[in-house]
Amino acid sequence: MSLARPARTRKATAAPKPAKKTARNRQGPRTAPPADRSAAQHRANLLESLLRIRRFEERCVELYSAAKIRGFVHLYIGEEAVAVGINQALTSEDAVVSTYREHGHALARGIAAEAVMAEMYGKATGCSGGRGGSMHLFDASRRFYGGSAIVAGGLPLAAGLALADRMRGQNRVTCCFFGDGAFAEGEFHETANLAALWNLPLLLACENNLYAMGTALTREHAQTDLAMRAASYGMPAWAVDGMDVEAVEQASRRAVEGIRTGTGPHFLELRTYRFRAHSMYDPDRYRGKAEIEQWKDRDPVNRLMERMRENGEPVDEELARIEQKITEEIDHAVEAAEKAPEEPVENLLRHVTSASTGPVS
Amino acid sequence: MGADGTEKSKTTYREAMREAIREALRSDDRVFLMGEDVGRYGGCFGVSLGLLEEFGPERIRDTPLSESTFVGAGIGAALAGMRPIVEIMTVNFSLLALDQILNNAATLLHMSGGQLPVPIVIRMTTGAGRQLAAQHSHSLEGWYAHIPGIRVLAPATIEDARHMLAPALADPDPVLIFEHGSLYNLSGELRPPTRPVDLDHAAIRRPGTDISLITYGGSLPKALAAADELAAEGVEAEVIDLRALRPLDDAAIAASVTRTHRAVVIDEAWRTGSLAAEVCARIAERSFYELDAPVERVCSAEVPIPYARRLEEAALPQTADIVAAAHRAVD
Ligand SMILES: Cc1ncc(C[n+]2csc(CCOP(=O)(O)OP(=O)(O)O)c2C)c(N)n1
Numbered sequence A: 001m002s003l004a005r006p007a008r009t010r011k012a013t014a015a016p017k018p019a020k021k022t023a024r025n026r027q028g029p030r031t032a033p034p035a036d037r038s039a040a041q042h043r044a045n046l047l048e049s050l051l052r053i054r055r056f057e058e059r060c061v062e063l064y065s066a067a068k069i070r071g072f073v074h075l076y077i078g079e080e081a082v083a084v085g086i087n088q089a090l091t092s093e094d095a096v097v098s099t100y101r102e103h104g105h106a107l108a109r110g111i112a113a114e115a116v117m118a119e120m121y122g123k124a125t126g127c128s129g130g131r132g133g134s135m136h137l138f139d140a141s142r143r144f145y146g147g148s149a150i151v152a153g154g155l156p157l158a159a160g161l162a163l164a165d166r167m168r169g170q171n172r173v174t175c176c177f178f179g180d181g182a183f184a185e186g187e188f189h190e191t192a193n194l195a196a197l198w199n200l201p202l203l204l205a206c207e208n209n210l211y212a213m214g215t216a217l218t219r220e221h222a223q224t225d226l227a228m229r230a231a232s233y234g235m236p237a238w239a240v241d242g243m244d245v246e247a248v249e250q251a252s253r254r255a256v257e258g259i260r261t262g263t264g265p266h267f268l269e270l271r272t273y274r275f276r277a278h279s280m281y282d283p284d285r286y287r288g289k290a291e292i293e294q295w296k297d298r299d300p301v302n303r304l305m306e307r308m309r310e311n312g313e314p315v316d317e318e319l320a321r322i323e324q325k326i327t328e329e330i331d332h333a334v335e336a337a338e339k340a341p342e343e344p345v346e347n348l349l350r351h352v353t354s355a356s357t358g359p360v361s
Numbered sequence B: 001m002g003a004d005g006t007e008k009s010k011t012t013y014r015e016a017m018r019e020a021i022r023e024a025l026r027s028d029d030r031v032f033l034m035g036e037d038v039g040r041y042g043g044c045f046g047v048s049l050g051l052l053e054e055f056g057p058e059r060i061r062d063t064p065l066s067e068s069t070f071v072g073a074g075i076g077a078a079l080a081g082m083r084p085i086v087e088i089m090t091v092n093f094s095l096l097a098l099d100q101i102l103n104n105a106a107t108l109l110h111m112s113g114g115q116l117p118v119p120i121v122i123r124m125t126t127g128a129g130r131q132l133a134a135q136h137s138h139s140l141e142g143w144y145a146h147i148p149g150i151r152v153l154a155p156a157t158i159e160d161a162r163h164m165l166a167p168a169l170a171d172p173d174p175v176l177i178f179e180h181g182s183l184y185n186l187s188g189e190l191r192p193p194t195r196p197v198d199l200d201h202a203a204i205r206r207p208g209t210d211i212s213l214i215t216y217g218g219s220l221p222k223a224l225a226a227a228d229e230l231a232a233e234g235v236e237a238e239v240i241d242l243r244a245l246r247p248l249d250d251a252a253i254a255a256s257v258t259r260t261h262r263a264v265v266i267d268e269a270w271r272t273g274s275l276a277a278e279v280c281a282r283i284a285e286r287s288f289y290e291l292d293a294p295v296e297r298v299c300s301a302e303v304p305i306p307y308a309r310r311l312e313e314a315a316l317p318q319t320a321d322i323v324a325a326a327h328r329a330v331d
């Protein structure tokens, strides 16, 4: 795999700025793959990102039971390697479009746990001002175009973001996350066709967790080889072990490099599994405990730690450091969310039109 | 047996709806149920739980996430002599099937010069109130009530949940049934109907003489609670449950306003262009000279429904808003 920045094939009006290495996006995407000497450090960073999502969501479960968080909450536990791996290949200039199962996408993108937690609490300090909740996290400054809770609803939007970049000659990539269920919607197929037809810089990241709510992949798709079907639209497409964060990273870099060199949309089928129910409302009656346990054997966190161990890297020390750091981070996020102000009811009609938005505080 | 000699049983709105579907499947082999997660999962609100085991996968069909296509396929199957019950998880996702409902189901009979009736029933959940935010909180039944060629129902009681489906299936034309998400856990006694349940008439859920509270679906419990509060203050409110949003029972609306001379229309949809607006227009058309006060409306604030609890509560019609509107009309 080439480490050099790929040559541009299109005329650019504005060169992409390198990602700023500020404290704000310290967990955010990086621009180049790690050099060998820092591979151990890189793996430690990956571990931290995986665990941040895992622990954040575990805390969300507690807070949901305590009725601090309400509405629909869809957990990403088990699927963390997908968001973390893909974000390694994206820069802060790129765009991300997500779903309702998006805490992992948001945190991996570098949105602070504090802003996400405040949103889950419905507080004014949340990343969507308390209007969105778990399913609608947004951060325009990170080009995180947020959670769409209509299955497949984000796909056409992502094509449009990519289209704008293409028309303006911006060498940026738009990554759209969606599920195996979304693959059945017309919007997926229409987007795939349009993106391929217009050669759009779009990464289609299909999180195949084998279920669309209670409907298993084999009962929702006549042909379950999703990558093969995506390829039929005339785009490079391949399946990836979505439980292996390094495999996801590698595949994503390859795809994103392809997109940046102007070869149009790429499709990744990330084969993964959600360890928890579809949402807090789901009694999870449609799959066996044994199946879940089997997939837990492939837990992306353990998998990465095993690899670190094999390489003689100081896993236990790293783990202790990371766990402590993340616990503090999440404790702080919860504390801040508890204390944060609610949006005053007088502001109910704010943000309906731009005229009612006013200066965004 | 109840004290009055009729059979009663304790049930919920959800179970009543399930029993109605079960009865339809048993009594007519042309009937089948299809939709996302209606089988193995038991329906996203648990309505069809157990039906897959009882009737098998031919008649309880889990569909892929493809609203436009499985609704369209339901329309096609209806054309070919079946009696499909199509479940769309919620009204929010029905927008993906709106084209099929409007451009096929509602128009085929007319466009074909009367050759192609479409006897389909499409059920879906509607409404807000559970902090599900903007994309999962729509109340679009009023939009559907705009469309000629279809019948739009809003069962708000356990009786209607239990007994509206059979006549809906017997209707040769498309029927849309809107089930408000807050009603599924409603529990109470279910009496057998003393007469066939019709799909044409509004119901007086509480008689009164001072003001008409006209509503439907998920707002009915709020209107009844408001009527209780008003009664404690000496105002006797009549609560009208529209039941059918299309066709509207003009006569029942006019009769109530003629009795009370005042009206509040309660509708969880946005105010502008709402079903509430239509009801107000009909009162103005038919009952203008009966009115002793301007008609009041209690609708949702014109904002995508926000997640935060206080904001959501402020956005939706609440009992206190209905009481306040009634006072404005009466005082
Ligand atoms: C258009 C639409 N139909 C139905 C739903 C209800 N729903 C929400 S998530 C979901 C399953 C989606 O499965 P998939 O795309 O595989 O994503 P996953 O939840 O597995 O991450 C369904 C049916 C919805 N939100 N939008």
Ligand SMILES: [Mg+2]
Pocket: A179, A180, A181, A207, A208, A209, A210, A211, A212, A213
């Ligand atoms: Mg899935």
